[in-house]
Amino acid sequence: MRALEFEVRSGGTIRIDLEKCESCETKACVKMCNATGMGQILELKDGVPALKHSLEEVKRGACTEDLGCELDCELYGNRAIVITLPVSKLDDYLENSSEQPTYLREP
Amino acid sequence: MARLLEYQGKALFKRQGIPVPEGRLVQSVDEAMNAIDELGFPVAVKAQVLSGRRGKAGAIHFAEDRDSLSQAVRELLGKQIQGSPVEGLLIEEKAEVQKELYMAVTADPSTRQPVGIFSPKGGVDIEETADTEPAAIFTTPIDILRGFYYYDAMDLLRQVGGLESREMLTLANLFTRLYQVYREYDCKLAEINPIALVEQGAMALDARVDVDDDALSRQTTLDIDFAEEAGERAATLLEIAAATIDESDHRGTVHFVQTDPDASYARTAGKIPVGLDAVGAGTGLTIMDELVPLGYYPINFCDSSGNPVGSKFYRITKVIMAQPQIEGYLFVSCVSSQQLDNAARGLIKAFKELYPRTGGQPNIPCVVLFRGGWDDVAVDLFREHGISDGRWIKVLGRDTTEKETAEIFDALYREWKKETGGLQ
Ligand code: SF4
Numbered sequence: 001m002r003a004l005e006f007e008v009r010s011g012g013t014i015r016i017d018l019e020k021c022e023s024c025e026t027k028a029c030v031k032m033c034n035a036t037g038m039g040q041i042l043e044l045k046d047g048v049p050a051l052k053h054s055l056e057e058v059k060r061g062a063c064t065e066d067l068g069c070e071l072d073c074e075l076y077g078n079r080a081i082v083i084t085l086p087v088s089k090l091d092d093y094l095e096n097s098s099e100q101p102t103y104l105r106e107p
Numbered sequence: 108m109a110r111l112l113e114y115q116g117k118a119l120f121k122r123q124g125i126p127v128p129e130g131r132l133v134q135s136v137d138e139a140m141n142a143i144d145e146l147g148f149p150v151a152v153k154a155q156v157l158s159g160r161r162g163k164a165g166a167i168h169f170a171e172d173r174d175s176l177s178q179a180v181r182e183l184l185g186k187q188i189q190g191s192p193v194e195g196l197l198i199e200e201k202a203e204v205q206k207e208l209y210m211a212v213t214a215d216p217s218t219r220q221p222v223g224i225f226s227p228k229g230g231v232d233i234e235e236t237a238d239t240e241p242a243a244i245f246t247t248p249i250d251i252l253r254g255f256y257y258y259d260a261m262d263l264l265r266q267v268g269g270l271e272s273r274e275m276l277t278l279a280n281l282f283t284r285l286y287q288v289y290r291e292y293d294c295k296l297a298e299i300n301p302i303a304l305v306e307q308g309a310m311a312l313d314a315r316v317d318v319d320d321d322a323l324s325r326q327t328t329l330d331i332d333f334a335e336e337a338g339e340r341a342a343t344l345l346e347i348a349a350a351t352i353d354e355s356d357h358r359g360t361v362h363f364v365q366t367d368p369d370a371s372y373a374r375t376a377g378k379i380p381v382g383l384d385a386v387g388a389g390t391g392l393t394i395m396d397e398l399v400p401l402g403y404y405p406i407n408f409c410d411s412s413g414n415p416v417g418s419k420f421y422r423i424t425k426v427i428m429a430q431p432q433i434e435g436y437l438f439v440s441c442v443s444s445q446q447l448d449n450a451a452r453g454l455i456k457a458f459k460e461l462y463p464r465t466g467g468q469p470n471i472p473c474v475v476l477f478r479g480g481w482d483d484v485a486v487d488l489f490r491e492h493g494i495s496d497g498r499w500i501k502v503l504g505r506d507t508t509e510k511e512t513a514e515i516f517d518a519l520y521r522e523w524k525k526e527t528g529g530l531q
Contacts, residue, residue: 010356010418061358065418067452075491083456087422089348090429096344099431102471103461107527 004049009061012085014069020080021048028076029069039064109318109331112155112341114197116314119292123284125299126310130199139180140173142198148172149201152179157341158189159315160232166193169201190368191340202310206274207301209233210282212249212289214296221249221289223282225263227270229301230312255286277308292329293322335364343368349409349426352419359415361423362388367406370432378404379520382433384423386411386450386479387441390509394439397513403520406432414445420453428461434530435520438475439512440482442505447477451485455492468497471530472519476512478505499523 002018016029030049033042041063042049053062070081094101111119117127131142132155143150154166161167166188170176176198186193207229215222225245228236236243247263249255260282264275281302289297298315318326335346342350349363367373370380381398383405385391395405407430411423428436438454440447454475458467477485482505489495489502501515523529 008418009358010352010416010422012418064358064449065416066449067417067421067456071452071455071488071492083418085418085421087348087425088351088354089344090426093344093348094429097429097431101429101431102433102530103428103469105470105530107470107523107530 004051006051006055006063007059008063008065009059010065010085011088012065012083014063015082015084016049016069017080017082018048020078024078024080026076028072029081032068032072035068038066038068042069109320109323109329110157111314111316111318111329111331112157112195113153113314114155114195115329115331116297116316117197117311119288119316120285120299120311120314123288123291125281125284125288126308127314128199128202128310128312130197133180133196133198134184134194136177136180139176139196139198143173143176146198146200148176150176150198151201152176152183153197153199154183154186154188154193155195155197156188156191156193158191161188164188189340202303202305202312204301204303204305204312206304207312208278208304209236209298209300210278210285210302211296211298211300212255212286212294213298215248218248220251221255221286223247223249223255223260223263223286225267225278225282227267229303233298233300249286251290255283257283259283274304274309277304278302281309281311288316292316293319293326295319335362345426345429349423352422352426356416356419359411359413359419361415361419362410362412363407363423363426364409365407365430367404370404370406370430373404373406373432376404378402379434380404380406380430380432381435381437381516382407382427382430383436384409384411384420384427384438385441386439386445386447387443388412390439390441393509394437394513397510398437398516401513401517403435403513403516405437406430411450412443412445415449415453417449417453417456420450421456422453424454424457425461428457433471435472435474435516436469437473437512437516439509440476440478443479446480448481448484448488451475451477451488455488455494458494459492465497467492467494469499471499472516472523473500474503474512474516474519475500476503476507478507 004016007013030042030044034040043052070083073081114132120127133139133142149171152168168179170179183193209226209229211224226243228243245266257279260279285297296317299311301312303312343365352361373380381403388410391410486504495502
């Protein structure tokens with residue numbers, strides 16, 4: 001599977017399934033990323049998203065982690081982006097908690 | 108500030124040559140019985156919690172034999188001392204004390220340098236002594252570039268009066284060692300209360316060591332988790348998780364503290380526990396002021412300021428929503444230049460992951476208020492993603508005050524409760 005994967009400053013990864021991008025008509029992620037105030041790290045190369053900067057620069061903070069690419073791809077693209085942002089120790093908390101959080105319960 | 112437990116503080120004292128009673132950390136009756144084989148009776152059994160005044164809180168027992176030791180351990184382990192569960196006990200030899208004194212090194216914000224503090228009134232709250240007997244407190248400023256030497260300590264101790272020269276020599280020696288603890292471990296406070304004069308000299312009967320948060324990255328040997336200051340209790344696991352969010356990312360901050368970790372205060376006071384995220388601490392306090400009279404109690408305080416990146420909002424929303432007791436959630440921004448569309452994206456991603464079946468529409472009453480930079484975009488994003496259509500969420504814009512926000516939340520909560528009966 002052809003994919004673009006890179007790490008971000010806060011400790012997480014962004015993965016773009018480029019096979020899905022080939023048939024995408026909007027390329028919404030690139031437009032979003034290049035909007036004013038955004039990270040401006042994505043560009044189109046051979047019809048699919050590519051990084052404008054090196055992996056190191058992106059990880060150092062060139063990616064502003066606004067999450068716009070993933071959310072816009074979900075609405076206007078082919079749902080090709082997965083941003084994974086772990087919260088260290090949160091899983092430990094949830095495992096050790098005697099009560100379930102409210103989002104897992106029914107009103 | 109990262110505060111060490113007594114046994115951790117004493118380990119640092121010992122490393123620096125400050126005598127402490129021989130002791131063992133135990134977590135069960137069996138371990139206590141093993142420890143006593145090495146220590147012998149009589150012993151002090153001390154709950155390892157961060158709260159002060161442990162003696163008054165019943166957190167310190169004494170044992171003369173195996174029966175009383177076993178009883179003390181059973182009584183203390185698992186007990187709540189001022190809101191903190193007792194998970195460990197320090198069992199240590201009971202010292203034959205001749206005199207109890209006070210000694211500390213701390214930072215003096217008014218002079219921006221360390222200060223050495225000594226009092227012949229040990230074993231009592233130093234703040235209390237400062238109020239009732241200020242003349243019994245002796246201080247000396249410390250030039251951090253020059254250091255603190257034996258003769259500096261002697262100069263201070265000579266002013267005290269009532270100390271024998273042999274005692275002064277011992278105490279001056281310990282004072283310089285305490286200063287070394289303060290410097291070496293980047294402390295905000297290194298305190299011995301009481302320091303006891305015993306037959307062999309002097310020893311630290313208690314230890315309070317507060318390490319500066321900002322230095323934790325270089326204090327790797329201490330093996331302590333950073334968390335926001337939460338008063339006289341240990342950080343909760345959720346606070347420790349929240350503190351990792353800022354760890355490697357300087358772009359904005361999320362300060363999260365559980366004001367009522369198990370919601371016991373809220374319930375006792377007849378209030379409904381809710382989760383809160385505020386952009387701006389002042390706004391956080393204002394919305395709390397509006398919520399409390401209406402019957403709600405934010406069981407956490409959170410200030411997400413300095414224009415955090417969207418990923419920080421995502422993470423902190425997951426932390427706040429992980430509190431199992433909350434029956435509602437509010438995100439409230441102050442009017443600022445903070446880029447609120449980033450906040451909105453973080454919240455939307457979190458909501459979509461937490462509520463996948465409904466596409467992010469929550470199952471408890473939620474109110475989000477966007478006021479400030481890109482607030483209109485933030486409101487639109489919630490609409491575009493279909494979350495605003497949710498029955499139990501209201502997305503508000505810049506023309507809403509904190510008071511109105513609290514009232515809107517109240518109306519939404521009542522409707523939710525009436526219709527659903529609340530959470531199972
Ligand atoms: S919007 Fe999604 S599907 Fe389209 S190019 Fe970007 S990542 Fe690929």
